[in-house]
Amino acid sequence: MAGRLMYLIGPSGSGKDSLLDAARTQLAERGCRIVRRVITRSAEAVGEAAQGVSAQEFAQMQAQGAFALSWHANGLAYGIPRDIDDWLAAGQDVLVNGSRGHLPQTRARYPNVLVLLLTVDQAALRQRLLARGRESVAEIDERLARNARFSERLLAGDDPALCVIDNSGLLANTVERLLACIDGQAGCA
Numbered sequence: 001m002a003g004r005l006m007y008l009i010g011p012s013g014s015g016k017d018s019l020l021d022a023a024r025t026q027l028a029e030r031g032c033r034i035v036r037r038v039i040t041r042s043a044e045a046v047g048e049a050a051q052g053v054s055a056q057e058f059a060q061m062q063a064q065g066a067f068a069l070s071w072h073a074n075g076l077a078y079g080i081p082r083d084i085d086d087w088l089a090a091g092q093d094v095l096v097n098g099s100r101g102h103l104p105q106t107r108a109r110y111p112n113v114l115v116l117l118l119t120v121d122q123a124a125l126r127q128r129l130l131a132r133g134r135e136s137v138a139e140i141d142e143r144l145a146r147n148a149r150f151s152e153r154l155l156a157g158d159d160p161a162l163c164v165i166d167n168s169g170l171l172a173n174t175v176e177r178l179l180a181c182i183d184g185q186a187g188c189a
Contacts, residue, residue, distance in 0.1 A: 003088040005110045006032070006182060007098040010118030011147040012074070013128040015167045015174070016097050019118065023175045030182065032093040038067070038079040069109070071102040093182070100150050114161055116181055117154060121168040122147075 010016050020027075020034055027034060039050040040058045053061070058077045062070055067079035084094045088110075095116075098106060107113055120128070122144055129140045154162065163181035167174040 003090065003092040003094060004112065004114055005084070005088060005106075006093065006095045006114045006116055007103070007106055007110075008095060008116045008118060009098050009100045009103065010167075011100075011120070011125060012143065013125050013132065014118045014120045015128075015171070016118055018171060019165075019167065019174055019178060020095070020097065022171050023178055026175065026179055027095060027182075030093065030179075032095055032182065033084075033087055035080055035084055035094060035096045037097060038081065040077040069096070069098070069102065069106055071099045071105070073099055073101055095182075100154075103154075112161070114163065114181070115154075115159065116178065117151070117162060117164045118174075119151065119164060119166050119168075124168050 008016055008020070024034060037050045038053055038058065038061065040055050041050075041052050055077065058079065061067065061079060062077075066082060068082040068084050069080040071078050078099060080096055080098075084096070087094050103115065125147070126140060126144055129135065129143065130137070135143065155164070165174060165177045165181060
């Protein structure tokens with residue numbers, strides 16, 4: 001029996017990395033593997049525990065077929081190791097920190113993907129992005145507008161393989177909702 005691919009998406013600042021860290025033990029207990037992404041940024045960069053590589057290394061890895069999924073966003077390249085195909089074939093569930101913009105390609109390759117959309121109240125998200133200090137106010141406002149448009153389009157599709165997880169409150173509540181989605185509760189596939 002094949003495993004399930006779970007594709008976590010959400011805007012920058014929504015707390016995807018915090019959620020994965022907080023749920024890591026419970027996910028492992030369920031036999032779910034969390035994928036370590038390959039990203040073209042230094043290993044010292046603040047954020048997720050990704051494998052940092054140079055743009056040249058990433059291009060070489062991509063040319064050698066090292067990635068099951070890959071995309072470019074926000075000036076960086078992201079890759080999901082092709083090991084996930086072996087894990088899925090062996091019946092293991094796999095959770096990927098994905099890209100909203102790459103969702104159509106992911107669905108084409110993995111038609112039974114469970115999409116986990118992490119949302120945050122727009123005002124709270126704006127405050128988080130401002131606190132990070134990486135972008136100007138204008139850039140943050142454009143990012144928030146893009147996020148709102150994307151979420152509206154995705155939610156309008158009434159997709160049974162979509163589970164919406166609100167991370168505006170306590171992280172413990174968000175972990176519970178994530179686990180409920182994975183366990184097939186709360187109206188998720």
